[in-house]
Amino acid sequence: MQFDWMQIPYSLLTLFIVLNYGMLLNALIAKIAARVGRRHGIPIWQNYADLLKNYGIRSSITHGVMFYLGPVFRLAGGVGLLLFVPTIFGSEMFSNLSFAGDLILALYFVFFGTLGMALGAGESGHPHAAIGVSRGLSQVTTAELPFALAVFAVALQYQTLSVTDIVAAQQGGFLNWTLFTNPFAVAAAMLGFLGSMMRPPFDVVLAPQEIPIGPPTEYHSSYLALMQTNRMIFPIAKIVVYMNLFFGGAASWPVFFIKVFFIYMVSVLVGVVFPRFHVEQSVRWFLVWAVPFGIIAVLMV
Amino acid sequence: MQALYHRLKALFPLGELTEQRENLVFVTVDAAHLRSLLLQLRDIEGFTHLVLLTAVDWIETGEFQLTYLLGNRAKRQDIGVRVMLSREQATMATIHDLWPTAATYQRELREMFGIDFPQSPGVNEEFILEGWNDIPPYRRDFNTLDYAEATYNDRPGRESRDPATYMREKLYGEGH
């Protein structure tokens, strides 16, 4: 694959589309979750207002360089993840900066933001942030484990580390999706996915009732706005990876929108109705339920 | 309840029995015999539930009345044990070892009435108030209205007229 300068504005366009989609999707998901609670929920444009409001906060305080860099790292993680995987399969415009080994980079980016966040939150000096960070790191690590195993299985299965190639291999009817060709890997990955979406039962990191609200507890104004921006992009980017690896990717924007929505809904489906685990309970849960699937998947291939 | 009273009376110097209801009586005992009376009530007579422990300030006679209210669920009876303390030296033996929860009551009494319970856990710590610098507020000689008026600002602009006085001024031009 050749690098073309034109890919940069194209990928920025992707970023723009995904950001707006993320804004609306998050609001839509919130509205759906609100429906379960038998209410209407936020207006669909709420996320724009929140974001703008937080950028418009006049005062802000910092606890140090890392506190400042935390959200930047986080956002970089989200944006980076998005930019280095192809968003729309087969589209010249929206394949972004993907390259042959982008799968490894993607894995790295998934983790990258969390680390930055941990450093920044740690510097805020707030005990709740510290507790949240330690919980977060242990949980993310175990949640990544089945995902990594699944990715490993998929990479083995398709004999490539290029996301584009993996997507290409899944084209031609939905039966070619990894979902059906390697269900154990998908199961492992989806269980890991539940853990990485910060929704119950795996939201012990934020846990407003225990350590309000974990790592971002000290973040505010523009810092928070940056993190919010990331919260709009990062889940979508992550889902893009899942979609590409397991659900046949998307060949056009409408397919992309629909697939992302449904994959997102998986975590919501579970998240709305369950309470949260302890951190050690969730760690154990991943080890007991998700990791074996991953191992089986790897072994099967 | 009369039978109970007579049984207790044989063992302790009790004051008169006040029968408030058929299942609620009050007796008075002196501070020295309180503990043994409570033990007797708890362990022999089945009054195992400490309902409450509180004080009443009888400032006219210079006494605090401590009320230990005990309940017997099986017999559906309650007995209030009154102990009169001098306001000047308001100190009482602690019963937190009989009922751990009494420590909280004693802490509150210490703070709100200034009654001391030596050896009760945390009795000298602030419980409800913070930075209190006046006499204990539940004492009768503490005037809450005066304190509030002196400490917290009122919103100005309030005034009121007494109808009788106002009518006399208005109808008869009399200023008295």
Added chain:
Amino acid sequence: MAYQPDRSQYPQRRPDGTLDIDLTSGKYLKLWQGPQHPGITGNMSVELTVCGDEVVAGKTHVGYLHRGFEKLMERRTFIQCFPIVCRICVPEPDFNEYCYAAAVEELAGITSPERANWIRTLILEMGRINSYMMYLGGQAGSLGQGVIGQWTTYARDLMLDRFEELTGARIYHMFILPGGVRDGLPEGFKQRMEETLKEIESILKDVYNVMYCNAVFKKRTVGIGYIDPQLLDSYGITGPTARAAGVAKDVRRDQPYLVYDQLDFEPITGKDSDIYTRADVRRRDLLMSVDLIRQILAKMPDSGELMAKLPNVLHWQIPRGETYIRGECSRGEYGYYLVTDGSGYPRRVNVRGPSYTHAVALLERLIVNINIADVAALMVSLHTYPPEIER
């Protein structure tokens, strides 16, 4: 494999019984839950000393809501006390009104009319439903299951509508006053109440399916926050917390007041005495209240006096005396100790809220050696309302 924390570095006890905690050592962390904290039951706080994520000591701090009711009542006439007492406990204010009214009636030698007693019972049971609904939302919410709170608050809102219709107010009803109640049931009340009860039952069914039959919820609550039945008396534990430990402590049965002796019910008990059992006892108690309301509406007289004759309330004086009135509120034994001295003002009022013992002595004992994440759930499971602690 059960989780076994490493306790080797936990604090030792000093000879005087206090824990040997040196904050400067870095081993321990002081963590405050509250007063500005979503995981706290109202405006109070718990000072946690944690080691890792285990609590080694907890201390309840109250007083954030202290208004000095007992002092304020000493300078209000007997009727003037009536609007103020309900403020002592926000989520279930009616017990204050009832206990105060009953205490005044007893000392003044007034009997409230039969029909008023039925309405009082009705209001108390309605209040119990509300309080339990708050609790259910809180218990699920403390574990991060927000949707239960949405449903139960809605159910509570429906009941508040009934309250509003009957009493003229949403939260502070100020309806039960010494001598009786303000008014009778409005037109069509029974029917609307029945609709509300049906809706509540259906919501409770959903709650049962989503909250009680929930693997994660069970995982988080079964076996946590165990209260030894031996502790009940020494810690003054009453109400559902005691009943969940297998002791059928229920004032409604033990010392029936109002019209409870004419109603058909049995105290609900559990046996495991953990958070889950307490939640379950409360849910079944709630269903029992629904049933009791149905019984009350069916049996209550539709006409008759609502107020006993009062002396002119502006200069009402009550002879010297003291009494204690108790009732079974949703959290346990609620009681008023009233002392009068022959003047127009109470000499002393002492309010015995069940949270007083539950949230201080008991909580401080139970909180030791549990996970930080369980603190909120434990606190909620004791169902404490701070205003009745400090008043």
Added chain:
Amino acid sequence: MSVRDLLSPFSAWKNVLRDPVTIADPLNRDAAPRYRGFHQNDIAKCIGCGTCETICQNGAIDMLPVDSVATKIGDSGLRPRIDYGRCCWCALCVDICMTGSLTMSNEYKWVDPNPDNFRFTPGIDRKSWDSAELGYQRPEQHRLTETKRIAMQELEADERIDNFAEIVAGYTVAEAKLEADRCVSCGICVATCPTHMAIPEYIAAVRDGDYERGLKILYETNPFSQVCGRVCTRKCETSCASRHEGDAIAIRWLKRHITDQVPYERYREIVGDPLPPTGKKVAIIGAGPAGLTAAFDLARLGHQVTVFEAKGAGGGMTRYGIPEYRLPYEALDRDINLILSMGVEIHYNCRIGVDRTMDSLQQDHDAVVLAIGLQQGRQTRIPQSNHERVYRAVDLLHKITANEPFELPHCAVVIGGGNVAMDIARSLARMQKQQYGVVNITVTALEEQQHFMADADEIKEALEEGVLIRDRCGPQGCEVDTGGKLIGLKTWRVVSIFDEERRFAPKYDEQDEVVHACDTVIEAIGQFSDNSLLGELLTETLEWDRGRLKIDAAGRTSEPWLWSAGDCVKGPDVVSAVADGHRVAASIHQKLQEEDR
């Protein structure tokens, strides 16, 4: 843990398909019909008694004057202003409201950035909820004060008809406490009482059972408390706040109760000794309530007071006008003796103008008070009314009191609907019963019975005692038979009493003529004062106002040494006379002090 535990939580998702239960427009949601929202006050009904302020435990209510309401009898002119920085919406103010004017709407939204705006006078300051119909109103049966007056024990008609024993028994201590307990101590009555008795205070004394304190309060303002406790016109009760939704407090009976409860021997000590003598001398003409009150006040202030009374005993109209069954002479004597015990000198049977002249009084005294009352009965001047069997009520009442003989009519018609008419009718009825065994008295008057000037109680009791009442009868002449014997009174039916401009101009239906058979006609249509004692010269010098002496607010006449008080200048009323006496005494005292300086 079972599969069910894993799956059943997902049942929550069924709600996605259900409609949300959210209230679509919560900003315009009505509260329940009984909701206790923001206050409303019916300004026309409100009397500004301030009971709401008294019961409010939050100190949220201020009583303040408002421009659109004037102070008048029975209405203080104040209106409650409520501070929503204090209110807790307990509605005790609505429950206690004596007139039912204060209510609550079911409106509940009030948002304002300025905290000083949350104060308003309901009904005066226009609010959006003023016309709201729903909201909390005090339920019918829900009363925090007793509305019914404690019934007074009275003699039954058949027990009282043949004697002059006092009808009213007076409250027992228990009854008085209950009655006193009904009072809300608003004090609206105080200004209505001509002599401004401290009514709430002495009622409080009854409540507390502290009768000596009560008595002291009574005699501060009224030396005729025994009299007023029985026969006061009780204007106070017409303005009583309890009157609006129930019976007025029996203020008169409570006053009497205090005087009954304290042994008479204690009175003098409780009332206290007069001040040391000042050496000033004051003459008072007439020992009626006005004169004796002035005497009492001045004597207590240390002045030397001499009272000149034309009749053989003191009390004036209270003795000679009010029948014994309403006011026993002993009660009157007790009051008078107490006054005299202050060092007042009294000369009975001393008619000024005959036994002494005004000039001599003026010379011997520093001030003179004219308190001669209204002694002469008015006449109807209808045809034949100069017949010897046509009497004036006051004359007959005087004869009855003084035990002067007169021929007791077998059948009498009384003209007039006032208290005097009732007094004479009932007095004669008693005498008829005693002497003839049957009562045959008819009372005729222009007004309808419910508009009679007489107290409703008086009418009721008169009817019980067998007196007939013929209302709306205009007397047209006495019928005399050929032998010159009075045989009846001719009346026409009254169509209207006043003309369009409210002037007295009765119209009759001449066709509807009735002749009331009788052997005696008694005119009870009012009294006037005989001022002949003044002498021609003084009469000339003094200024007059429509037949009465002209006096200023303090009771001064146009002569600097002469004051006048009581019925002769103010019209008939015991308690007004007492008030007058106080006023004159105060004015004289002031003058005398000024002279000293």
Added chain:
Amino acid sequence: MKPELEKRIVKGPDGFEFEVDPIRDYFCETPPTVMTAAYSAIIEKLFNWARAESIWILGFGTGCGAIEMRPLMTPRFDAYRYGVQWRPTPRQSNLFIISGYLSVKTLKRVIRSYEQMQNPKYVVGLGSCTINGGMYWDSYNTIKRLDDYLPVDLYIAGCMPRPEALLAGIVELKKIIRAGKAEGANIYAEKFEWYKANQKRVIHDWDMPDYNW
């Protein structure tokens, strides 16, 4: 003062002893500064719109009124529709609803929480108690006028105000914000000395720094 907040000498791992003053070490004492609208009118307008449409309430139930916050945020009244959300930390909150009476002990925490909120921030006083003391006007432990201690943007009458009244208040607050008149944070900065003096007059146990963001 709490023992752990007192100044003390600590011996470091390297053997050096140094003084620790927890209060001064943890918190900033710089008084707040007035921060006026810094951007051009049109941008400020946009920001004001966003501020009005995104109101984050601090989840601190200071008094009885807190009980109506739950119905407010749940199906029946669903304040989310109005752009209102609930935040557990003062850092991220814009609106502080003082839900009724404030005891002195809570006032201290309220001040601390308020100061940790970022400019612009709004305060709404709920019910009689915040206006003129309410039914606790004669209590020794509750303040009477909230505006003595914090700048208040809006008051809602009631005891306690119903959720509907709260929503009406929020709608009104939005109007104020949109008009750019909700400058409580700047008022607080301008009259800082005055507020501090008032606060210190009633909080006797003043163991916090003068300003701690």
